[in-house]
Amino acid sequence: MKIIIxxxxxxxxxxxxxxxxxxxxxxxxAEKNNFPDFxxxxxxxxxxxxxxxxxxxxxxxKPQTFMNESGKATKKIxxxxxxxxxxxxxIHDDIDLALGTIKISKNRGSAGHKxxxxxxxxxxxxxxxxxxxxxxxxxMKPKNPEKFVIGNFKKEEDELKDxxxxxxxxxxxxxxxxxxxxxxxxxxx
Numbered sequence: 712m713k714i715i716i717x718x719x720x721x722x723x724x725x726x727x728x729x730x731x732x733x734x735x736x737x738x739x740x741a742e743k744n745n746f747p748d749f750x751x752x753x754x755x756x757x758x759x760x761x762x763x764x765x766x767x768x769x770x771x772x773k774p775q776t777f778m779n780e781s782g783k784a785t786k787k788i789x790x791x792x793x794x795x796x797x798x799x800x801x802i803h804d805d806i807d808l809a810l811g812t813i814k815i816s817k818n819r820g821s822a823g824h825k826x827x828x829x830x831x832x833x834x835x836x837x838x839x840x841x842x843x844x845x846x847x848x849x850x851m852k853p854k855n856p857e858k859f860v861i862g863n864f865k866k867e868e869d870e871l872k873d874x875x876x877x878x879x880x881x882x883x884x885x886x887x888x889x890x891x892x893x894x895x896x897x898x899x900x
Contacts, residue, residue, distance in 0.1 A: 712767065712768045712769070712770060712792060712794055712798060713767060713768075713769050713770070713798060713799075713800065713887055714769075714770045714772065714788055714789075714792065714794055714798055714799040714800070715737060715740070715769060715770070715771050715772070715799075715800045715802065715883065716733070716737075716757075716772045716773075716774065716781075716784075716785055716788070716799055716800070716801050716802070717733035717734045717735070717736055717737030717738075717771070717772070717773050717802045717803075718730075718733035718734070718774065718778060718781050718801065718802065718803040718804075718826040718827075719731035719732070719733050719734035719735075719773060719774075719778065720777050720778050720861070721775040721776075721777065725861065727863045727864060728860070728861050728862060728863055728864075729804050729846040729859065729860050729861070729862060729863075729864060730778055730804055730860040730861050731804075732802075732803070732804040732844045732846060732872075732875070732876075733773075733801075733802040733803045733804065733826075733844070734773050735872075735876055736802045736842070736844060736875075736876050736879040736880070737771050737772075737773055737802060738773075739876045739877070739879070739880050740771065740879070740880045740883050741760050741762075741771055743880050744762060744764055744884075745762070746760045746761070746762040746769075746771060747760055747761070747762065748760065749771070749773065751775070754787065754791055755772060755784060755787050755788045755791060756774060756775055756776050756783065756784040756787055757772040757773055757774045757775055757776075757784045757787075757788065758772070758773040758775065759771065759772055764884070764887050764888075765887055765888045767887060769887065770788070770792065772784070772785075772788055778825055778826040778829075779825040779826065779829055780829055781826040781827075781829045781830055782826075782828075782829030782830040782831070782832055782833030782834065783829070783833060785799070785801075785829075785830045785833060785834065786833040786834060789834065796834045796836045796837075796838050796839045797838050797839060797840075798839075799839045799840070800839070800840045800841075800842060800883065800886065801827065801830060801839055801840070801841050801842070802841075802842045802844065802879060803824060803826055803827060803841065803842075803843060803844065804824075804843075804844055804845075804846045804860060805822075805824065805843035805844060805845055805846065806846055806847055806852060806853075806856055806859070806860065807822065807843075807845075807847070808843055808844070808845025808846070808847060809845045809847050810845050810846055810847060810848050810868055810871045810872065810875070811845060811871035811872075811874050811875050812844075812845040812875070813842055813843060813844050813845065813875060813878050813879055813882060813898060814842075814843045814845075814898075814899055815840065815841070815842050815843075815882060815886070815891065815894050815895045815898055815899055816840070816841050816843065816895075817838070817839065817840045817841065817891055818837060818838050819837060819841060820837060821837075827841065840886070840891055842879055842882060842883070844875050844879060845875065846859075846860065848865075848868060878898065881898075882894050882897070882898045885897060885898075
């Protein structure tokens with residue numbers, strides 16, 4: 712079983728924010744692969760959708776614990792499915808990458824991302840795969856990163872945002888079908 716966790720913040724207020732890029736990517740992947748609608752699972756503290764891809768069971772999750780507490784929901788998912796951290800793929804926004812780009816990594820620290828930091832703290836390990844989705848619109852970081860990440864994408868960013876979501880869906884498919892190394896070689900350019 713593979714567990715794909717998109718990070719974000721719950722609630723309508725945050726739906727289109729940069730911090731919810733992980734939710735957007737998981738939603739697009741679910742739609743593209745005809746997964747059932749997401750349903751709230753109290754057991755996992757997440758919205759969950761389950762399906763089969765390439766003969767492997769896939770659990771998609773959108774934690775409802777707010778970004779900085781993502782590790783609590785992730786730990787519940789790992790415990791209740793009896794999987795290991797290396798069975799999870801975490802998708803999240805990354806302010807160090809340009810909008811429209813992604814990077815796949817594994818066995819890496821949080822690089823200051825509070826959601827990833829929470830997961831590492833709660834699992835006691837960092838040996839999971841991460842798909843980092845760039846949100847930086849230009850070459851300079853915003854003066855107030857905390858405010859920037861909970862701001863909505865601008866209309867002129869929609870094309871790059873949609874491109875990134877599509878790239879992640881393709882990367883996930885390759886990752887599931889052929890493994891992390893192949894996906895990293897293909898998408899980390």
